[in-house]
Amino acid sequence: MFSSEEFINIHTHSLQTNPSVSQICSHSLNGNLPSEGFFSLGMHPWHIEENKLETVLSLLMQFVTRPNVIAIGEIGLDRVIETKYELQETFFKAQLTVSEYFKKPVIIHSVKAHSDILFIRKSGSYKMPWIIHGFNANKNTADQLIKANIYLSFGEALLNEKSKAIEVFPLIPTKQIFLETDESSHSIEEIYEKAAFLKKMTVEQLKQKIADNFQTCFK
Numbered sequence: 001m002f003s004s005e006e007f008i009n010i011h012t013h014s015l016q017t018n019p020s021v022s023q024i025c026s027h028s029l030n031g032n033l034p035s036e037g038f039f040s041l042g043m044h045p046w047h048i049e050e051n052k053l054e055t056v057l058s059l060l061m062q063f064v065t066r067p068n069v070i071a072i073g074e075i076g077l078d079r080v081i082e083t084k085y086e087l088q089e090t091f092f093k094a095q096l097t098v099s100e101y102f103k104k105p106v107i108i109h110s111v112k113a114h115s116d117i118l119f120i121r122k123s124g125s126y127k128m129p130w131i132i133h134g135f136n137a138n139k140n141t142a143d144q145l146i147k148a149n150i151y152l153s154f155g156e157a158l159l160n161e162k163s164k165a166i167e168v169f170p171l172i173p174t175k176q177i178f179l180e181t182d183e184s185s186h187s188i189e190e191i192y193e194k195a196a197f198l199k200k201m202t203v204e205q206l207k208q209k210i211a212d213n214f215q216t217c218f219k
């Protein structure tokens with residue numbers, strides 16, 4: 001699992017199994033955790049509620065040590081939803097602490113919040129790898145995040161000729177990237193194909209690079 005032989009899908013919400021894909025499925029703590037497959041675990045900013053932090057943390061602690069829970073997430077910050085931003089920050093930081101304690105990398109949802117995430121990374125003593133998923137911002141933002149050793153995961157935006165992702169992707173060091181489907185109806189194979197084309201590599205070469213990144217990040 002998670003070798004260069006498979007397509008590594010770093011972030012999805014689909015439980016679907018395919019022998020040629022290794023994936024991290026995001027589980028939002030609101031149901032039973034399946035024993036098959038690999039998961040990230042965390043409370044998404046869309047689902048947080050006031051006075052629920054203790055419940056969320058105790059659920060997280062209950063499941064985080066399972067061997068098939070390999071990351072925290074998706075968690076993060078979202079400036080376009082109505083949920084109070086301070087409350088989002090409280091949940092985000094508490095779950096980051098869990099990540100550090102249990103040594104699990106973090107998969108991050110960031111909507112108009114890249115600079116806040118960068119600020120949090122720089123102002124805390126965070127050592128675990130962070131992966132911003134669904135990256136679709138400009139080169140300057142990408143450079144700053146990469147400098148802080150944050151990984152960027154790209155998804156279906158690579159299939160949209162007008163996206164920022166498609167401009168930025170070829171310019172980013174390959175050792176700093178992951179690929180994902182998230183909630184897309186496109187397959188991870190399609191995304192690898194487009195990504196390999198943009199990087200002027202073969203799909204096999206790209207699979208090897210992503211598998212190396214996975215080993216570095218999830219060691």
Ligand SMILES: [Zn+2]
Nearest residue numbers: 026074182183
């Ligand atoms: Zn997602």
